[in-house]
Amino acid sequence: MSGAVGVGARYDGDAGGAGGGGPVPGGGPGGSGDDAEALLRARLRRADEQIEAPPGLWDRIRESDGAPEPAVARPRRRPYALVLGVAAAVAAVALGVWWLVRPGPVHVRPAGPPPTVRLTVHNSESACRGRRLLECALRLAKDPHAPYAARGNSAGRVWHGDVLTARCVVTDGRLVRDEAGLTSTRWYLVTTGQGVEGWLPGVRTRNTHEVPVCPEGHK
Template identity: 55%
Template sequence: MGPDAEPDDRVAALLRDRLRAADEEIETPPGLWERVRSAEAPPRRAAFGSRPRIGWAVAAAAVLVCAVALGAWWLVRPTADTPPADRERFDASVTVFNAEGPCRPLRTMECALRLALDPYGEYAAPGNTAGRVWHGDRLAAACVVTRGTMVTDESGISSTRWYLVRTRDGAEGWLPGVRTRNTAEVRVCSADEARNSP
């Protein structure tokens, strides 16, 4: 994992390593499989005392299978570094916020806010534009980077957060965190998503 990894990514990687080590230390109790096999074909007239032993053996086997399955899921579950493969990528939403009060009701070019192509580039650079949005626009959001270029809005609020968003007409770009007052949870972008700008 590179030095640019998010703190949450490092914690997730550490937990995966610890779970993998714990999973490798799990040992099958002695004689468990023999007890399970003997439970599959019990004698017709098994004594009453043997039935509880068979039940315990089956329960122990079920617990062991569940523990292994849980460990396997923990290792392969989606994390911040794993883009979602089986669900819609843009599954969250954010609302555009313009700090300039007089511009909020207007949809003019002068009141438009820029979506950037690169959250690590200069926001106002001529080539760093992916589209325009206006106050109140509801945008589909895929993920967020937390250490992009710092942007300060007209009211003096600064942020290094950038949201990868898609407009209703299909334009994709990065919305600076100061251009929204987001209160919904948005997952952290994977390293590939953060590098491969729209």
């Protein structure tokens, strides 16, 4: 008995060849498991090669890579500027107030002679008031605590109406009585218009001005 025995569909390695469909993945009557795996990989590779990128995709990627970094928010400095402005305003106001109420220049006067008081000589004897005679002269003493009429206690002479400059007064000098009976222990340290210095008894003037008391060295 002659005849051919069919062996089924033949696999020649071409998935799209004429002769029927290829073997089923996973093995089977038409081929082994390795052949199915190779067929699957071939189909996946072919599908990957047929994928096309959308138009402009790579340009958009490049643009996104070169885009500037987002700006980082910086802390606001407004409060610091406000504080500095307020401080400057306060300083300006303080400077203006100081300029308005600032003290004027201080002038230091050099120490000069003590203040003086002008005294007018008075003679109790009316007959000598208009005459500059030696008999009408009044004595200036050297020492207000010594006897007024003592021989060596004479510093100079003055007459009725002479204007003298008094520097100071002692209140505990020798007691002197004038021709009208008036007494006083006050003595004035005076200087005449000719520069003669001496002590004038209080009874020889009618002073109405305040005269400072002499320091200890003049007593």
